[in-house]
Amino acid sequence: GEKMKLIEAMKKLKDLNIKAEDLRKKVSVHCADLSFETPMYPDQASVVSGWIQAHSDLMQEILKLRVGIQRTNLKTLVAIELGGKSVSKTISEWIHRRRDLAKLDMDMWSKLGDRGLAEQSGKDSQGQQVDIKIRRYFDPKVRDEKIDLYRSEPSVIDATLEVVNAVTELE
Numbered sequence: 265g266e267k268m269k270l271i272e273a274m275k276k277l278k279d280l281n282i283k284a285e286d287l288r289k290k291v292s293v294h295c296a297d298l299s300f301e302t303p304m305y306p307d308q309a310s311v312v313s314g315w316i317q318a319h320s321d322l323m324q325e326i327l328k329l330r331v332g333i334q335r336t337n338l339k340t341l342v343a344i345e346l347g348g349k350s351v352s353k354t355i356s357e358w359i360h361r362r363r364d365l366a367k368l369d370m371d372m373w374s375k376l377g378d379r380g381l382a383e384q385s386g387k388d389s390q391g392q393q394v395d396i397k398i399r400r401y402f403d404p405k406v407r408d409e410k411i412d413l414y415r416s417e418p419s420v421i422d423a424t425l426e427v428v429n430a431v432t433e434l435e
Contacts, residue, residue: 267433267434268433268434269429269430269431269432269433269434270333270336270337270355270428270429270430270432270433270434271429271430272434273329273332273333273434274333274429276329277326277329277330277333280322280325280326280329281326283322284319284322284323284326287315287316287318287319287322288319290315291312291315291316291319294308294311294312295312329434332434332435333434334356335435336355336432336433336434336435337354337355337356337359338354338355338356339354339435340354340355340428340432341353341354342354342355342358342424342425342428344358344420344421344424345420346413346417346420347409347413355425355428355432358421358424358425359425361417361418361421362417362418362421362422362425366414366417366418366421367414367418369410369414370410370411370414370415373407373410373411373414374411376402376404376407378398378400381398382398383395383396383397383398384396
């Protein structure tokens with residue numbers, strides 16, 4: 265049959281989770297009552313049992329979809345243009361870059377600065393007047409480029425994966 269696209273699998277997962285949640289609610293409400301109450305359903309025990317079975321079937325389907333998505337994400341290479349060059353990673357790797365790693369790279373480069381130090385004049389140990397300069401152990405131009413690169417990476421990943429998810433078939 266027709267293969268499902270990643271985006272379809274992700275939407276179907278959402279739908280199946282809503283259905284499963286609904287079944288859990290129904291079971292919790294109708295699993296027991298008091299002897300003077302009128303049961304909601306003619307054969308309530310088999311209705312409850314049917315919901316439990318339906319839920320179990322949904323769990324199987326959710327598992328299959330999740331693993332299919334994972335398998336596809338691990339196998340599918342995607343090239344993304346970053347900082348003027350094409351970088352290839354699997355969808356899974358891009359998801360991790362998007363989730364937190366790009367931000368952590370940006371945070372690292374953002375630590376490079378003058379630390380609030382100020383250039384000034386002062387006296388050395390012999391009492392001579394000296395200019396006190398800041399020594400930087402990094403290139404500010406490179407730092408600024410990297411901060412820009414890592415700041416924009418998540419939105420570039422989002423835009424690319426949106427397209428990739430729409431065209432990539434589930435493994």
